[in-house]
Amino acid sequence: MTKKRVTKIDPKEKLSPYLSHQSSKKKKNFRTNTKISASLSKLHNERKSALLKRLGLIIGVSVIVLLGLGYYISPLANVQSIQISGENDLPVKEVVRATDIKASDKVVDYLLNKNGVSRKLSVKYSEIKNIKVQVKDFNHLIIEIDEYPTKGYIKTSKGYRKILTQGKLGSQFIPWSKVYPDKPVFVGYNHEVSLKKILHLFNSLPPDFQDQIKLLSGNTRRKSQVIFLMKNGNVVIGNISTLKSKIKYYNKIKTKVGKNTLIDLEVGAFSRPLTPNEKRAYGLI
Template sequence: MTKKRVTKIDPKEKLSPYLDHETNQKKKFKAKAKVSASLSKLHSERKSALFKRLGLVVGISVVAILGLGYYISPLANVKSIQINGENDLPIREVVKTADIKASDKVIDHLFNKNSIDHKLSSKYSEIKNINIQVKNFNNLVLNIDEYHTIGYVKNAKGYRKILSHGKLGTQVIPWSKVSPSKPVFVGYNHELSLQETLHLFNSLPVSFQSQIKLLSGNTRRKSQVIFLMKNGNVVIGNVSTLKSKLKYYNKIKTKVGKNTLIDLEVGAFSRPLTPSEKRAYGLT
């Protein structure tokens, strides 16, 4: 009796086509799902971007329409002008020089600031620069930044400011507007002599400057300088040597009383002022 030959069959081998098919189908399904999700996400992003662009266009259009509406309306016309920062300048004249009219548009002057700045600073030496602001849609505010005042020079009509950049103020002001903390230059009929004394004054220590009440140009010699101090004393010096001799002044002033002349022009000595000198310096 012959033995039947038994052939072994691997079940996995017989089922592998089916298993592979099922696996491939799952992969295809997942791939389709991924593609579908990607397309859906892309569609959503495009839709969101479209709405953003549309919103931006609408927003810009609304702002442009509102801006144009404001510009052509009477609300954009200059209603009032306010000047801040310089009380000695004539307001009407400043406005006229700036060429600002009630029919002008506020926004035009905001963008024309450099032109206004140039017009005003060219005419008024007091003005360093200006800043323009708008309040309540159509109220124009000119904020004036002025040069620092270091003293005053007296002339026949009143007093003019001596400004930090070396120029004189354009306005003549009364004694009531002169700051008592600043020195007054008197007897300077020529601007050259004033500039020379001013140069000397600026070179002196601040501690000494603050003690000076008056500088007199009525001197015997061009090289001579005369200071009336706030404590009632008078200091006489030489333009070229005064700065180096101030150390003697500090020693002398502690030993003398009021209404004393301290002479630092040649040497360094002091004496009481005569009655005529007191009258000449306004100390009586």
């Protein structure tokens, strides 16, 4: 009887791939679990940080709202005084009354509604172009007035009024002492229609010629006639319809004549000395 051959098998050798696989799987699972744990921890920290930021923002906004509400209902928010600033000839006390701002009113209301204040003042005073409202020391209002530039002045029976760049007249009657000498004075143009015509002509003339005009007289023999008293003492006569095209001759004639000369551009283009009566009439003597 033949003996069966017995093969010796090492259990470790047979189990080695399995054990190795199990070990590798455990390591892999450990690394995966570690990564998941780290990710969860990071996500938790991010959520916590975002929550704290939102909470801080809510608290911050709430504090600001409470402080603002506390200021608004406190006497500190009531208008304490009004200051008018800006280059203007308007009566300060009347301007303050025209704003209709009372001591019991809230400063914030006028900061948010400065257009309403501007409209009120612009309706009463044609000089006002726009305003700026500022606050000083919590409850002191400063109203800075921006006026339309002055084109000239018109003489009336009550005094002088500004002629503004938009064609309107100033609301105030001012004395001669407040008339700027570099601006022309319009005399004899009490009617709105005649003033508009002469203003249209004046604005169409070259700027260097405008700067030389001291006075525009509407006291003429004919409605179509215009008379300019120049700052150098000369007098220019012209026709409203043709003066713009003839004004180019003025500088040529001016260099050839002396002071107190009449330069007539109405029909042709000639000059002569002013008579004593004309000098008195134009206030040159």
